[in-house]
Amino acid sequence: MSNPVVSSSSPATSAPASIPQVRKDRVRVIGLMAKKPGMTDDEFYTYWREVHGPLFANMEITKKNILKYEQHHYTTAFEEGVAAMGFDVVPYRGVAVFEAESYAKIFEVFQSEEYMRVVFPDEANFIERSKTGFIAGGLVTYIDN
Numbered sequence: 710m711s712n713p714v715v716s717s718s719s720p721a722t723s724a725p726a727s728i729p730q731v732r733k734d735r736v737r738v739i740g741l742m743a744k745k746p747g748m749t750d751d752e753f754y755t756y757w758r759e760v761h762g763p764l765f766a767n768m769e770i771t772k773k774n775i776l777k778y779e780q781h782h783y784t785t786a787f788e789e790g791v792a793a794m795g796f797d798v799v800p801y802r803g804v805a806v807f808e809a810e811s812y813a814k815i816f817e818v819f820q821s822e823e824y825m826r827v828v829f830p831d832e833a834n835f836i837e838r839s840k841t842g843f844i845a846g847g848l849v850t851y852i853d854n
Contacts, residue, residue: 731847735776738815740805743840745833753802754782756835764828770821777808800840812845 744753757780765771766778781804788798809815818824832838 729849729851731849735808735810735848736812736815737846737848738807738812739844739846740807741799741801741842741844742803742805743800743837744802745835745837748835750783750785750802753835757803758782761828761831761835764831768818768821768823768827770818770823774814774818775807775809777806779806780804781806 742757744750748756762778762780771778783802783804792798807815807818809818
């Protein structure tokens with residue numbers, strides 16, 4: 710595959726040999742996690758990884774419906790460089806990744822009796838729900854080594 714030729718004043722003059730398509734076999738929802746006020750970053754990460762993550766992952770409905778559940782724990786290592794490049798330093802302290810065959814499968818998990826009984830009450834122990842948000846979208850992969 711050749712690289713597109715790009716100049717600062719014009720769009721790409723040639724395209725890669727193949728443009729990846731949006732995946733049809735799964736969807737992804739990303740949760741932008743806002744930590745509970747008063748918690749340190751380390752307390753947040755430890756609780757999310759050691760308590761909340763296993764609660765979510767071990768529910769029967771999760772095992773049935775979710776293809777991938779990942780936690781991305783924020784690090785301050787890039788803040789200075791990101792800010793110097795003119796980007797915003799986000800207030801979120803983590804990203805939760807949920808993949809399933811459809812958005813309906815993901816909603817089934819979050820609307821289930823099991824989730825409402827087991828996981829939902831635990832959220833108050835580590836996140837600020839009103840500042841936690843979600844982004845849903847299809848997957849287009851350019852590099853996957």
